[in-house]
Structure formats: C-alpha cells, structure tokens
Amino acid sequence: MPSPDIxxxxxxxxxxxxxxxxxxLLNGLVRIIQHPGQTPLYPVHIGWVLTLLLMLVHFWWWEFWLIALPSWTFQTYLFLIVYTIVLFFLSAFLFPDTISDYAGYEDFFLARRRWFFAFFALTVLFDLVDTLIKGPAHYAMFSAEYWFRVPVYLILCGIAIATPSRRFHxxxxxxxxxxxxxxxxxxxxxLS
Structure with a gap:
C-alpha cells in the first residue's frame, strides 16, 4: 500500500x-464563559489552556509531513497514537470532569501540576522522536535552536513539577x- 494511503x-x-x-478544552472554556462566577479563574491555567489549544492545532499542521514517510510500520503508527493520547491527557488535566474538591482553578492547577508537567515533558520527548521519524531533512530545518529547546523545556517542566511558585508558573x-x-x-x- 502506498505511503500516502496509509x-x-x-x-x-x-x-x-x-x-x-x-x-x-473548548467545552471547558465555554463552561467558564457560561458560569463566570462558578469557579474562581487562574490566569496560569487559562494560559496553559491557550498554549495547549495552539499546540493541538500546530500538531495537526506539522503532522502533514508524515505523508512523505517512505514506509510505515506498526511501531510508527502506535507511537503517533500514543502521542495523541498524551495530548488528550493534558487536555483532561486542564479540564477534569469536576473540580469540586478544589477552591478554584488555581488550587486545582497547583495541586495537579505534577501530572500536567510530567505529561507536558512527555510531549517534548514525543516531539523529539516525531521530528527524528520525519528524517534528516525535516529536523535540519530547525538548526541548533531545536536541540537547545528540547532540554530547556524538560528542565522547565522539572522545575514546574517541583515548585508551586506562582511567579515561576x-x-x-x-x-x-x-x-x-x-x-x-x-x-x-x-508546508514545503
């Protein structure tokens, strides 16, 4: 079967x-708009919601490069599905079914930050593997900045896991x- 069909x-x-x-994410934002006084907002939480929305839209755009893969394996397929599942988990961590056990989004976010940033760090690692799967021509277009970006994000995620500092977040x-x-x-x- 030709690669584009797969x-x-x-x-x-x-x-x-x-x-x-x-x-x-959109349902969570709409719920906030529909019931603005129901749960106290936290700008950091909203910031991560917007960041993740951007990441999801971007993910869908950059995955188009996979059309150029000369061959597909089940491992590549499984990797991509797990990658999307990790992104879904991030969305669920930002908007769980209920936060009634917490005083608001700030309390919730700070209490659950370890899970969120552990999965965020996973997305950084998955992005690295995804970039390598697409081949040398693909990752060469990013220059040394990409190879600096990956460890910096991982370090920042580690700090975010460790500290509840509002300034840092x-x-x-x-x-x-x-x-x-x-x-x-x-x-x-x-895309070219």
Missing amino acids: FQHVRIIMGMVIGLSVTR IAFVTVGLLYEIIWILRHFET
Missing part, C-alpha cells in the same frame, strides 16, 4: 483523538506561549 488512515485516527482534546506559561507563537510563525507558516 497516512490518510493514520491521520483519521489521530484526528479523532486530537478532536476530543480540542473539544475538551506565570513566567513559564507567558514565555512558553509567546515562544510557541514565534516558533510556529518562523518554522511552520507553510
């Missing part, structure tokens, strides 16, 4: 899981979101 099959399954992730999500926007605009504006 890619279309894999893309449909990945799309279902990514669609569930986006739906979870505000700085991390602010710089992280701005950097992601700039990274996408510099590297992924077009």
